[in-house]
Amino acid sequence: MKFICMGYLNPEKMDARPEAEIEEVMNECAVQLETFFQSGKVLLDVGLEKEVKSLSRKNGQIVIQEVQQTNEAIGSVFMIEAQDMEEAIKIASLHPTVQVEKGVEFEWRIEIHPIHFFQEF
Numbered sequence: 001m002k003f004i005c006m007g008y009l010n011p012e013k014m015d016a017r018p019e020a021e022i023e024e025v026m027n028e029c030a031v032q033l034e035t036f037f038q039s040g041k042v043l044l045d046v047g048l049e050k051e052v053k054s055l056s057r058k059n060g061q062i063v064i065q066e067v068q069q070t071n072e073a074i075g076s077v078f079m080i081e082a083q084d085m086e087e088a089i090k091i092a093s094l095h096p097t098v099q100v101e102k103g104v105e106f107e108w109r110i111e112i113h114p115i116h117f118f119q120e121f
Contacts, residue, residue, distance in 0.1 A: 002043065002115040003088040007076035007097040010107035011050065011069050025103075029096035036094040044079040072107070079115075088112050
């Protein structure tokens with residue numbers, strides 16, 4: 001079974017910190033990612049930029065809107081393979097989002113979503 005996991009953060013709290021501090025935290029994340037990847041269960045891992053657009057359909061037209069940053073943003077998305085939600089939680093708990101202590105200050109958290117449809121091209 002595959003799961004999509006989304007790592008959230010508070011961009012205002014991260015942006016308020018000096019660049020050197022954020023770089024130090026990201027270096028700690030890189031070390032923790034090695035353990036995460038060594039699980040052999042990670043299929044995909046991506047970090048997201050701040051720019052977000054929203055597409056919707058209104059009156060027969062596609063409408064593009066800027067998404068305003070709130071006190072919570074998605075910073076990472078990863079896909080894992082696990083037998084069930086319990087194993088998915090164990091695997092996701094290896095991710096820096098919940099392993100790096102400093103993440104508490106930036107309100108980091110992970111959501112885990114089971115995938116009911118997946119198509120590779």
